[in-house]
Amino acid sequence: MRAGVSSRPSSGGGASFTRWAREVGAAWAVYDTVASIVAGGPIDDRTAHAAMNAVPATWSHVLALEGCAAWLDRERRRRPELEAVTAPAAALLREAAVRSLRNGVAAAQQLGEILAIAAELGVRVLALKGIARLIAGEPAGLRTMADIDLLVDGPAASGLHERLQLGLGYEADPRGTPARHLPSLARAGSLPVEIHLRVGDRARPHGLEMWDDARRANIGGYEIHVPSPTMRLLHTIEHAILVHRAARYKLRDLLDVATAAPGSDVNAVARYIESHRSHADRRAIRTLLAAASDLPSTDGCPTPALARPDGAVQRRAWRRVRRVARTRLLAPARADVIPESDPRVLVLSQIAQGSPVVVGGLIARAVTAPIRAARLVTGSWLPAEARTPARPPADGGLGE
Amino acid sequence: MTRVTVRPDALFAGVADGGVVVHTTTKRYYSLNETGARIWSLLESGAELDAAAAAVASEYGITAAEAAEAVGRLVSDLLEAGLVQLAEVRDEVRDDGPAAP
Numbered sequence: 362m363r364a365g366v367s368s369r370p371s372s373g374g375g376a377s378f379t380r381w382a383r384e385v386g387a388a389w390a391v392y393d394t395v396a397s398i399v400a401g402g403p404i405d406d407r408t409a410h411a412a413m414n415a416v417p418a419t420w421s422h423v424l425a426l427e428g429c430a431a432w433l434d435r436e437r438r439r440r441p442e443l444e445a446v447t448a449p450a451a452a453l454l455r456e457a458a459v460r461s462l463r464n465g466v467a468a469a470q471q472l473g474e475i476l477a478i479a480a481e482l483g484v485r486v487l488a489l490k491g492i493a494r495l496i497a498g499e500p501a502g503l504r505t506m507a508d509i510d511l512l513v514d515g516p517a518a519s520g521l522h523e524r525l526q527l528g529l530g531y532e533a534d535p536r537g538t539p540a541r542h543l544p545s546l547a548r549a550g551s552l553p554v555e556i557h558l559r560v561g562d563r564a565r566p567h568g569l570e571m572w573d574d575a576r577r578a579n580i581g582g583y584e585i586h587v588p589s590p591t592m593r594l595l596h597t598i599e600h601a602i603l604v605h606r607a608a609r610y611k612l613r614d615l616l617d618v619a620t621a622a623p624g625s626d627v628n629a630v631a632r633y634i635e636s637h638r639s640h641a642d643r644r645a646i647r648t649l650l651a652a653a654s655d656l657p658s659t660d661g662c663p664t665p666a667l668a669r670p671d672g673a674v675q676r677r678a679w680r681r682v683r684r685v686a687r688t689r690l691l692a693p694a695r696a697d698v699i700p701e702s703d704p705r706v707l708v709l710s711q712i713a714q715g716s717p718v719v720v721g722g723l724i725a726r727a728v729t730a731p732i733r734a735a736r737l738v739t740g741s742w743l744p745a746e747a748r749t750p751a752r753p754p755a756d757g758g759l760g761e
Numbered sequence: 762m763t764r765v766t767v768r769p770d771a772l773f774a775g776v777a778d779g780g781v782v783v784h785t786t787t788k789r790y791y792s793l794n795e796t797g798a799r800i801w802s803l804l805e806s807g808a809e810l811d812a813a814a815a816a817v818a819s820e821y822g823i824t825a826a827e828a829a830e831a832v833g834r835l836v837s838d839l840l841e842a843g844l845v846q847l848a849e850v851r852d853e854v855r856d857d858g859p860a861a862p
Contacts, residue, residue, distance in 0.1 A: 434772075435769075435770075435772070435785055438769035438770075438772075439769040439770070458772055459772070459773075459774045459775075460774075462772055462773075462774040462781065462783055463774040463775075463776060463781075465783075466774070466776055466781050466790075498788055499788075500783050500784075500785045500788045500790075501783055501790075502772040502774070502783050502785060503785060
């Protein structure tokens with residue numbers, strides 16, 4: 362019998378609880394299995410059996426939250442011993458990997474067009490996140506890339522943003538635009554493009570700016586800047602801990618940090634950590650780095666910048682990572698909700714992260730807006746951005 | 762019988778007018794035209810070389826010899842690039858009668 366997400370109507374409170382407990386148990390088994398594959402540890406027989414018997418929808422839910430389906434497909438191909446345990450997810454893993462490769466190819470083509478216009482305008486462009494990783498040599502097909510993130514130097518950003526609309530047919534979508542970038546540019550059949558004005562919402566310490574030590578690359582005859590390994594690592598950390606502070610410690614974040622770490626500067630990373638005023642943020646960054654250190658699954662890449670923590674620190678970090686991930690799985694999958702935007706998932710995740718300030722803030726919101734809080738808990742309140750599109754991606758399709 | 766299997770480090774995606782293959786270890790990309798992409802799909806789905814050639818001949822209206830040559834040439838290139846490997850397949854259904862003394 363297969364456990365997992367079911368759409369059958371409830372026949373009563375007891376049955377609902379039993380079904381919920383079964384779904385959560387299956388999701389935890391899938392998470393523990395994937396986390397063990399990422400960490401390079403053994404998968405115990407009971408967990409493996411439960412994961413093998415979980416329905417694809419449960420795998421899809423966990424992988425949407427953890428964002429590592431494309432990477433897992435590669436591991437599945439390379440390690441025959443994983444074939445059985447990941448069998449229910451085989452199709453969706455392959456789909457995620459193929460989509461990732463296709464998006465990588467599309468991104469390279471789009472980037473050539475964009476850089477041609479940037480060159481006309483004399484605008485300096487720096488690649489960020491997924492596209493920076495591709496240009497730096499990471500092969501496409503291992504990681505979700507939902508959009509093309511570019512940092513543009515100075516006040517020229519709005520000029521480039523406008524020309525991409527006039528010249529290349531992109532349309533600006535102002536919904537949910539944070540202050541750090543201009544409205545996302547969308548075009549049918551293309552990846553969205555985000556023109557960033559800055560990389561984060563806080564000032565970086567002197568000497569740790571994205572443009573520092575950036576190298577130049579050539580795409581289709583046009584120049585683009587790529588951040589140094591240290592800046593790529595710092596931006597990866599910043600994104601995982603600060604931008605997505607409501608859903609930290611995704612397995613994709615750990616893999617991103619581990620693959621970005623080689624070649625980075627230990628002292629710069631230490632200086633960056635100390636520049637954060639919040640103790641909770643510093644602790645979160647250290648947890649991420651400790652859990653990501655020496656991941657055997659990332660091609661055996663050494664991770665010198667992570668200043669290898671001792672075993673006890675690493676185990677503690679992984680306990681925290683697992684606790685947060687398992688807690689957010691207490692909110693069961695819903696067909697009409699994007700898992701990573703589900704407010705219940707975000708609230709549970711923040712509670713499990715355990716920051717007193719964040720938990721206090723959540724309690725304050727519950728007190729000041731009790732009806733909304735009650736509707737959130739029951740799942741009847743849903744912001745527009747959390748509603749499922751026509752076909753949800755299985756690999757964390759939310760823009761980076 | 763010979764079957765060509767895709768190596769674990771190779772990943773294929775169909776794109777407009779063909780396909781692209783990435784070797785995730787060497788980090789090299791290869792493009793396939795429409796026919797090449799079709800042959801790749803046939804091989805990836807487990808078709809033996811003869812069957813792949815027959816399908817190509819039928820779908821593209823070329824002779825069996827031309828199709829076999831096209832398949833052979835592509836497989837040779839793919840082998841050289843480390844994207845596929847050859848595997849001998851034992852025909853478990855065929856009964857050739859008792860072994861010769």
